[in-house]
Each structure stands twice: as structure tokens, then as C-alpha cells.
Amino acid sequence: MKNDFRKMEDEMDRLATNMAVITDFSARISATLQDRHERITKLAGVHALLRKLQFLFELPSRLTKCVELGAYGQAVRYQGRARAVLQQYQHLPSFRAIQDDCQVITARLAQQLRQRFREGGSGAPEQAECVELLLALGEPAEELCEEFLAHGRARLEEELRSLEAELGPSPPAPDVLEFTDRGGSGFVGGLCQVAAAYQELFAAQGPAGAEKLAAFARELGSRYFALVERRLAQEQGGSDNSLLVRALDRFHRRLRAPGALLAAAGLAEAATEIVERVARERLGQHLQGLQSAFLGCLTDVRQALAAPRVAGKEGPGLAELLANVASSTLGHIKASLASVHLFTAKEVSFSNKPYFRGEFCSQGVRESLIVGFIRSMCQTAQNFCESPGEKGGATPPALLLLLSRLCLDYETATISYILTLTDEQFLVQDQSPVTPVSTLCAEARETARRLLTHYVKLQGLVISQMLRKSVETRDWLGTLEPRNVRAVMKRVVEDTTAIDVQVGLLYEEGVRKAQSSDSSKRTFSVYSSSRQQGRYAPSYTPSAPMDTNLLSNIQKLFSERIDVFSPVEFNKVSVLTGIIKISLKTLLECVRLRTFGRFGLQQVQVDCHFLQLYLWRFVADEELVHLLLDEVVASAALRCPDPVPMEPSVVEVICERG
Numbered sequence: 048m049k050n051d052f053r054k055m056e057d058e059m060d061r062l063a064t065n066m067a068v069i070t071d072f073s074a075r076i077s078a079t080l081q082d083r084h085e086r087i088t089k090l091a092g093v094h095a096l097l098r099k100l101q102f103l104f105e106l107p108s109r110l111t112k113c114v115e116l117g118a119y120g121q122a123v124r125y126q127g128r129a130r131a132v133l134q135q136y137q138h139l140p141s142f143r144a145i146q147d148d149c150q151v152i153t154a155r156l157a158q159q160l161r162q163r164f165r166e167g168g169s170g171a172p173e174q175a176e177c178v179e180l181l182l183a184l185g186e187p188a189e190e191l192c193e194e195f196l197a198h199g200r201a202r203l204e205e206e207l208r209s210l211e212a213e214l215g216p217s218p219p220a221p222d223v224l225e226f227t228d229r230g231g232s233g234f235v236g237g238l239c240q241v242a243a244a245y246q247e248l249f250a251a252q253g254p255a256g257a258e259k260l261a262a263f264a265r266e267l268g269s270r271y272f273a274l275v276e277r278r279l280a281q282e283q284g285g286s287d288n289s290l291l292v293r294a295l296d297r298f299h300r301r302l303r304a305p306g307a308l309l310a311a312a313g314l315a316e317a318a319t320e321i322v323e324r325v326a327r328e329r330l331g332q333h334l335q336g337l338q339s340a341f342l343g344c345l346t347d348v349r350q351a352l353a354a355p356r357v358a359g360k361e362g363p364g365l366a367e368l369l370a371n372v373a374s375s376t377l378g379h380i381k382a383s384l385a386s387v388h389l390f391t392a393k394e395v396s397f398s399n400k401p402y403f404r405g406e407f408c409s410q411g412v413r414e415s416l417i418v419g420f421i422r423s424m425c426q427t428a429q430n431f432c433e434s435p436g437e438k439g440g441a442t443p444p445a446l447l448l449l450l451s452r453l454c455l456d457y458e459t460a461t462i463s464y465i466l467t468l469t470d471e472q473f474l475v476q477d478q479s480p481v482t483p484v485s486t487l488c489a490e491a492r493e494t495a496r497r498l499l500t501h502y503v504k505l506q507g508l509v510i511s512q513m514l515r516k517s518v519e520t521r522d523w524l525g526t527l528e529p530r531n532v533r534a535v536m537k538r539v540v541e542d543t544t545a546i547d548v549q550v551g552l553l554y555e556e557g558v559r560k561a562q563s564s565d566s567s568k569r570t571f572s573v574y575s576s577s578r579q580q581g582r583y584a585p586s587y588t589p590s591a592p593m594d595t596n597l598l599s600n601i602q603k604l605f606s607e608r609i610d611v612f613s614p615v616e617f618n619k620v621s622v623l624t625g626i627i628k629i630s631l632k633t634l635l636e637c638v639r640l641r642t643f644g645r646f647g648l649q650q651v652q653v654d655c656h657f658l659q660l661y662l663w664r665f666v667a668d669e670e671l672v673h674l675l676l677d678e679v680v681a682s683a684a685l686r687c688p689d690p691v692p693m694e695p696s697v698v699e700v701i702c703e704r705g
């Protein structure tokens with residue numbers, strides 16, 4: 048190792064000697080070439096200056112050639128390179144001449160650029176290039192700004208005229224999706240190009256220039272929005288929202304870019320307002336559609352009820368008609384919910400807006416559409432109670448019965464189901480108050496009660512009219528001895544039985560009081576109550592009329608008061624009880640207005656016994672029928688000069704034979 052290091056030291060010494068020799072040799076060469084290097088540097092500087100001078104002297108010819116060839120951008124760049132030098136040395140005659148020649152050529156160049164810009168034959172990029180070159184040539188920016196916007200206005204107004212022509216009466220208008228696509232690619236795209244170019248070219252204009260551009264976009268945008276709304280208004284007749292929502296989505300998306308470029312113009316906000324307005328109008332149209340569908344169902348029911356029955360072929364029953372109306376109405380509600388739900392789909396650009404996440408769901412769909420329709424349905428049903436004799440005749444009683452059951456079903460189940468379905472589909476993020484389910488159910492129940500009460504009054508009126516005419520048109524003083532039950536009483540029983548069957552199709556039986564075993568065997572005397580027959584009958588003679596009146600009045604004090612128009616419950620027994628009370632009360636009042644002979648009194652006795660045989664089974668409390676019929680017979684006896692009652696056994700025979 049010592050030998051190797053000794054050898055390496057020798058080599059390093061020789062290397063150091065050689066480096067010293069090389070350094071000395073390089074220093075001598077540099078000293079020799081120093082004068083030549085300085086001369087070369089001076090010559091290079093002179094050469095560069097000569098080239099610049101050559102460019103300046105050749106500048107007029109170069110500018111002329113560029114203008115002739117249409118290379119306007121190159122000419123402007125040449126002018127920009129030489130402008131500072133020519134201005135700096137313009138006091139020298141030679142430079143002054145070059146500057147004058149260049150100014151003449153530059154003026155001609157600016158004139159050609161303006162001519163090209165004003166002709167407007169090229170597109171927006173070429174127009175922007177012309178303005179950029181004119182600005183580089185020192186043309187006034189304010190004037191160019193006005194001309195640029197005027198040219199952009201002309202092109203955009205042409206797009207608007209094209210869209211307006213598509214809305215004309217002669218050619219068929221394209222579908223709304225195609226219309227918004229054309230408007231988005233034509234007008235909105237052109238507006239974006241104009242705005243982007245303006246902001247790039249005239250950024251130095253500051254807030255004043257920005258406000259000028261915003262006013263420009265605001266004016267043309269409002270005209271475009273008016274055309275879009277006109278086209279959207281033509282979609283009112285359709286029930287399918289899919290195409291409309293797609294069109295609104297594209298319309299809203301295309302206005303995002305100009306909305307970001309021109310925030311001061313408020314284009315994006317205006318587009319959102321249009322979408323919201325269309326959504327509100329669509330909800331109104333769906334509400335009208337539901338109302339029309341419901342009225343159509345009621346028309347079908349009325350036609351089915353009025354259709355003549357073909358022998359051997361039964362028409363649809365009330366239960367089937369009710370099921371059809373309920374299923375059809377619920378189907379239309381679900382279809383409307385599915386249709387308006389498209390406005391809140393995640394892929395739709397405007398579905399994340401506050402209106403569609405809150406007010407549209409709560410106040411629009413739930414309150415205006417669903418709650419509004421249910422209330423409208425109840426109001427439509429109640430209208431049948433208020434004007435029975437208008438518009439083509441009275442309402443069929445069966446329709447009142449059907450509607451009352453429909454409203455009762457809504458109160459018990461359907462309203463809760465529909466509102467739950469609505470709340471699940473439209474997740475409401477709005478704290479505004481909504482109608483509680485209980486309130487809506489109470490309204491539906493009240494509607495059902497009013498309809499059922501009106502049904503009772505209407506059916507009671509029909510039977511009462513028969514009884515009234517039968518009493519008023521008969522000569523009770525000169526009538527023959529009764530041998531049969533009058534036909535009108537049989538008709539009353541038949542009609543009551545038919546009503547019982549009709550009500551039983553839709554309502555449950557109800558609760559009756561315990562019935563006595565002899566309800567169908569009881570017969571009537573000429574006194575007001577069966578409790579008086581054995582007690583007061585022997586004392587009654589024609590010579591003591593005051594005693595009879597006194598007995599009748601005393602009996603009334605101890606008898607139960609009968610409320611003819613008491614509230615009707617939702618069951619068959621309550622309905623029939625109300626109808627029979629109205630009918631028998633009418634019979635009683637008619638009897639009080641007549642005078643009866645002996646046989647007239649006996650005919651009333653027979654008729655009342657016949658009614659008692661059949662009517663007691665329809666009412667909740669058979670005693671009610673007994674009391675009213677007792678009072679009818681007693682009232683007839685009080686108005687009979689010769690009150691000789693028929694033997695109960697004879698009355699029973701006549702009624703059994705009848």
C-alpha cells in the first residue's frame with residue numbers, strides 16, 4: 048500500500064505541472080484575441096441595428112403587402128413592433144416619412160377591418176378578432192364596444208325571429224323539447240359567445256362596461272323567456288309531464304353558463320322562476336283534471352242509475368258503482384302524483400332548488416293538489432244537497448247514498464292512505480303549516496253526514512207526497528165501508544222495502560231495541576194509544592167531545608216527544624227510522640186538516656194497522672211507529688162526528704187479506 052500511494056503522489060505532481068502550463072497558454076491566447084473580440088461585439092451590435100433599420104425602412108412595403116394579402120393580424124403586429132421607435136425618432140426626417148407612410152397604410156387597414164366587422168358575414172370569433180385588431184390599432188374602445196354589442200344584437204335577434212316563426216299559426220310548432228334545444232343551441236349559445244368575447248375584449252371598461260353588457264343580456268333574455276313561456280303554455284292540454292320536464296331541464300341547464308358569465312343580468316334566476324311558474328300551473332292543471340275525472344265518474348253513475356233495466360239482465364249495483372268510483376278516483380290521484388313527481392327527480396337540474404325541495408312538495412302537491420282535490424270532491428258532493436231541483440231535475444237519491452258512503456270511506460281510510468303516500472313520495476323539507484289528517488277526515492265525515500241526512504229527507508219527501516195526496520184527494524165523509532187496504536199504503540210499504548234494500552247495499556244494519564213478540568199483531572182503536580184502549584174507550588161517547596180532547600191532551604203530556612229530524616247515524620236502521628218518521632209525521636199533519644165520517648175513520652184505522660204490520664221491523668224502536676200511528680188514528684177520531692171504530696178482528700182480517 049505504501050508503494051501504491053508513493054506512485055500516486057508522483058502522478059498528481061505531474062498533473063499539477065501540466066495544468067499550470069495550460070493556464071499560462073490560455074492567458075497568452077486571450078491577450079492576443081482581446082482586441083478582435085471587442086471589434087466583433089461592436090460589429091454584431093451594428094448588424095442588429097442595421098436589421099432594425101432595414102425593418103423600419105421596409106415597414107411600409109410590408110404593411111402594404113399584408114393588407115393586400117388579408118394578413119391583418121400580421122400587419123397589426125408589425126405596426127405594434129415599430130410604433131414606439133417611430134414615435135421616439137419622429138423628429139428625424141427619414142423616420143418621420145416612414146411614420147407618415149405607415150399611418151396612411153394603418154388607416155386603410157383600420158377601414159378594411161371596420162368594413163369587415165360591419166358586414167357581419169363571419170361568425171362571432173372572426174368578429175371578435177376584428178375588434179381585437181382595431182383595439183390594437185388604437186381605435187376608440189367606447190365606439191367599438193357599442194358596435195360590437197349592436198352586431199351581437201342583430202345576430203341574436205335573428206335567432207329570436209326564427210324561434211318566433213316556429214310559434215306562428217301556419218306551420219305546426221315543434222315539440223317543446225325540440226323548441227328548447229333550438230333555443231339553447233341558437234340563442235343561448237350565441238349569447239354566451241357574445242358575452243365571453245365582450246368580457247375578454249373590453250375588460251378595461253370596468254363596471255360601466257359590465258353593466259352595459261348585463262343590460263344587453265337582460266333585454267334580449269327577457270324576449271327569449273317570453274317566447275319560451277309562450278311555447279310552454281301550449282303544453283297545457285297534455286297530461287304527461289315527462290316531455291315537459293325534460294324540456295324544462297334542458298332549458299334550465301343551458302342557462303347555467305350565461306348565468307355564471309352574466310351574474311348581474313339575473314338570467315339563471317329568471318329561468319328558475321319560469322320553471323317554478325310552470326310547475327305551479329301544472330299542479331293547477333292536474334287539480335282540474337282530477338276534478339273533471341271525478342265529475343265524469345259521477346256522470347257515469349247517474350247514467351247507470353237512469354239506464355232502463357233490460358229483462359233478464361241486471362245492471363251494476365250500488366256497491367259495484369261505489370267501487371268503480373273509488374278505484375277510478377284513487378287511480379287518477381296516483382297517476383297525478385307520479386306525474387308531478389318528475390319535477391323532483393334527482394337527475395333534473397332544478398330539483399335541488401329550494402322551491403322544489405320545500406314549497407312545491409308541501410304547499411304545492413300536498414295542499415294545493417291533494418288536499419285541494421279532496422275538499423273539492425266534498426264540496427261537489429255537498430252541492431247536490433243545496434240545489435236539488437236545478438239543472439235538469441232532482442239528484443237521484445241513490446247518488447246521494449253512494450256519495451255519502453264514498454265520503455265516509457275517505458274519512459275512515461282513504462284520506463290517511465293518500466296523504467301518507469304523498470308524504471312518502473315527496474319528502475317535505477318545508478316547515479310551513481299543512482292541513483292535519485284529522486281535519487280533513489272531519490270535513491269528509493261532515494259531508495257524508497249531510498249527504499245521508501239529505502237522502503233521508505228526499506226519500507221521506509217522496510213517500511210523504513204520496514201520503515199527502517192520498518189524504519187530500521179523498522172524500523172522507525162520503526167514503527164507503529172499508530173492505531181493503533188502500534193501494535197507496537201498499538205502495539208505501541213497497542217503497543220503504545226498496546229503500547231498505549238500497550241502503551243495505553252500502554251501510555251496515557245498525558242496532559235495534561229489543562222487539563216485543565206481538566209487534567205485528569197490534570191493532571188500533573180510535574184513541575191515541577193502546578194503553579188507553581181498555582181504560583178510556585167505554586167512557587167515550589159522541590155527546591162528550593170535550594172529555595175526548597182532554598184525554599188526548601193528557602196522554603200527550605206523558606208520551607215521549609218524537610224528534611222527526613233527529614241526526615242520522617251511518618247505518619241502515621237509522622236511515623229507515625228517519626224516513627219513516629218523516630212519512631208518518633206528514634200523514635198525521637194531513638189527517639189533522641180533514642174531517643172524517645164513520646167509514647173514513649175506519650179506513651184510517653185499517654190503513655194504520657197495515658202500516659204497523661210492516662213498518663215496525665225497519666226502525667230502531669218499534670214503539671216509535673206505534674206512537675205515531677196511534678196519534679194518527681186518534682187525530683182522525685177527534686175529527687169524526689160519528690166515531691164508531693171497526694172491530695179489531697175485522698181490521699186484522701182486512702189487513703191479512705190485503
